[in-house]
Amino acid sequence: MRLLILGTGGMANQHAKHFAAIDGVTLVGGVDVDPKRVEAFNTAHNIPNAFPSLDAALAWGEFDAIANVTPDAIHHPTSMAAIAAGKHVFCEKPLATDYAKAMEMTEAAEKAGVVNMVNLTYRNVAQLQRARQIVQSGEIGKVKHVEASYLQSWLVSKAWGDWRTESQWLWRLSKKHGSNGTLGDIGIHILDFAVYGAGSDIDHVFCRLKTFDKAPGNKIGEYDLDANDSFAMTLELENGALGVVHATRWATGHFNELRLRVYGEKGGVEVQHRHDWSKLLVCSGEDAETGTWKEVAVEPVETNYQRFAKAVAQGKTMEPSFRHAANIQKVLDTAVVTEQDRHEHTV
Template sequence: MRMLILGTGGMAAQHAKHFAAIEGVTLVGGVDVDPNRLEKFNTTHNIPNGFASLDAAIAWGEFDAVANVTPDSIHHATSIAALKAGKHVFCEKPLATDATKAFEMVDVAEKSGLINMVNLTYRNVAQLQKAREIVLSGAIGAVKHVESSYLQSWLVSKAWGDWRTESQWLWRLSRKHGSNGVLGDIGVHILDFASYGSGLEIEHVFARLKTFDKAEGNKIGEYELDANDSFTMAVDFDNGALGVIHASRWATGHMNELRLRVYGEKGGVEVQHRHDGSRLRVCLGDNVESGTWEEMEVPPVPTNYQRFAEAVKTGKMQEPSFRHAAELQKVLDLATVSEQQRKELPTH
């Protein structure tokens, strides 16, 4: 597979590193509007061809697939252009800035018959994959309750940098700079963590979004600090289970942590994924009576990058697909409406 890296900032280095390590994958081109950034990126990753636009790369045409690492607002136009040019697409999350655009991308992708996947990176967590396997096996019985959280502390700690002075963080707090806050930034990840790990789909959502005071007048320079910092969701799943999903950048002491707890009538599973490792705990069989939890060792699983390469090689689609990401985007859009209207909303 000949791979084109579209957009050379942000996560692009991760895409280049992971794809280059896969046997049978060759990085053949990079695309960026910034010629200096493009040249540096291509040199670092030994990529022979550079283009100032996707149109120029498509005119050249000597590639099979695109890793779309452009800014969120550009995913829609660029992914559709690549698909219409006959190229498979591996797109960064979120698929689009709203569900309408996301489903337009789904329509083009599915009609094309090409491989389309979204890099929901926490699918790479082996403990999450195993938890889903246990749930779907029926080992915990019918799921009754789900808890899921994504906790970050960069509004409290300077471990990742100082949001008060660094634009890479400030823009995430400002709606006019393109941010939809914690909901838009990591909401798709924790929704996927919850729905994929539990094997369930969300049918109703009631959400609350909160923006906390962070500076005098809630403004620093050109940045108006009006994007949401925390959200909570009460959800109904398609089997009748209840769920609570929440995320915050004010979670003191939690650098970057995702948690999932799935409780059924015969047992439970709990996943904790942190920057320094992951854990899977299970309470099954006779342990249910004593409330005993046991940690389970889990071998690594193929990454999204590896599974995309395999899908292109075999011609068989793998998840997470554009359609799955669009369904998650629908829930995110409804969360905002739910906050505005202060009521529960159906997803279908």
């Protein structure tokens, strides 16, 4: 697979590193409107060709697929152009800024017959994949209750940098800079974490969003700090289970932590994932009578990058697909509506 990396900002370095390590994948080009940035990126990753736009790269055409690492609002037009040119697309999350655009991308990719996947990175957590297997095997019985959280603390501490002065954080707090806040940024991750681990999509949702005062007039320079900082959501899954999902950037002491608990009529599973370790705990069978939770060891799994390369080689889309990401986007869009009218909606 000859791969073009579209957008050469921070996350693009992860794409370049992971794809370059896969046998059969060749990084053939980088694209960025900033010539200095793409030059530095290509030099760092030994990429031979640089382009100022996707149009220029498509005119060249000597590649099979793109890794779309552009800003969220640019995912739609660039992916649509690549799909029209018959290129496979591996897109960063969220797939689009709203469900309508996400479905347009999905339907275009499926009609064109190109491989389409979204980099929902926590699918790479082996403990989550094993938890899903346990749930789907019936070991914990029919799922009754799901609890999931995504906790970050970069509004509390400067461990990742100072959000008050650095644009890489400030834009995430500003609607006019393309942010849908915590819901849009990490909500898609924790919802995918929850539905994948629980083995069921979402049927109903109700959500509350909260934006806290963070500066005089809630403004720093050109940034209006009006995007949501926290959300709390109740769900009903298609399998009938009740779910509670919440996320915040104010979680003191939690740099980047996801947690999922799935409870069934015969047992439960819990996945804990941090930036530095992951755990899978299971309580089932006789242990359910004593409330004993045991940690389960798991082997590493293929990454999204590896699955995409394999999908292109086989000519068949693997999960997480555009359609799955579009379905999650519909939940996010519906959540915003429920905040406005204060009652539950069917997804």
